[in-house]
Amino acid sequence: MERHWDCILVNTRFYLHSLLGLRVAENQHLTPIVCEHGSAHLSMGNRFADVFVRLWEHIVTAAVKRYKPAFCAVSQKAADWLSTFGISCDTVLSNSIDAAAYRKSSSGRNFRKELGLADDDFIVCFVGRFVPEKGMTKLVEAMESIKDPEVKLILAGDGPLRGKVDSCAGNSIFNVGRLQSADVAALMLQSNLLCLPTRSEGFCTTLLESAACSLPALITPVGGTDELITSSEYGTLLPADCAPSTIASEIRHLHQRPYLLELQGQNIHNLVEKDYSWQKTACTLMDVNRGAQQRDK
Secondary structure, eight states, rough: OOOOOOEEEEEOOSSSSHHHHHHHHHHHTOEEEEEOSSSSSSSSSSSHHHHHHHHHHHHHHHHTTTOOOOOESSHHHHHGGGGGGGGGOOOEEOOOOOOOOOOOOOOOOOOOHHHTTTTTEEEEESOOOOSGGTTTHHHHHHHHHOOOOOOEEEEEESSSHHHHHHHHOSSEEEESSSSSSSHHHHHHHSSSSSEEEEEEEOHHHHHHHHHTTOOOEOOOSTTTHHOOOOOOTOOEOOOOTOOOHHHHHHHHHHHHHHHHHHHHHHHHHHHHHHHHHHHHHHHHHHHHHHHHHHHOO
């Protein structure tokens, strides 16, 4: 039985199955929607390999453009990035979260007890892939320089840099590996600060999750983070490509200002519940699709 679709949304533009989705749309006589998730070139963490990765990205993007899709992006940063490829973005279709459901999904896992941490220890958490572009090596270096027995770093994830993480584990740095979503929620509910000195994001889903848990963030201005953190009352933005010493300084500063962290956590929580719901994003997608289909009539 032949299937008929009302909307075809292709997430990201640089995979072979992205082209497959565009071909399906063409066969259905629909204008597809391509949603951009990046705000910088792809990187393998190797300068030589990155030359070929960038070349591939431009080649496959040229193939995507031949299908004449409507383009949207998960953040304004991602929308601006599309201009690198001569693409005009129709709208921002942000990532979303059901904040109440995410909090309730917590496994209740007690990381403080599991890792032998005191109730008054200041927990900084990192959640993400252990790859160079996430900036986790800078965060580890920053933690090694802080030397405050109350400040602890919990790293949750996995990837090529796991060996470096494991070699740095000790009294203040803990690697809990890759976690299921329910355990991530539990970790965020027990932490004092999320730190993500990442180089590139489309829209940081981890920031939405931390906001759902009223956990303030220390993060670089990439992929929509500055759209959520519009001032110091919503979180703390690091300079792009910041040094470990800058990260360490900000962690020390925030550790000494619990009142500011409480304000940031509450404000960003309220913002995400109001403006980043799935219902709001779904309505935006339907509007984009109506415009895309009418465009070619």
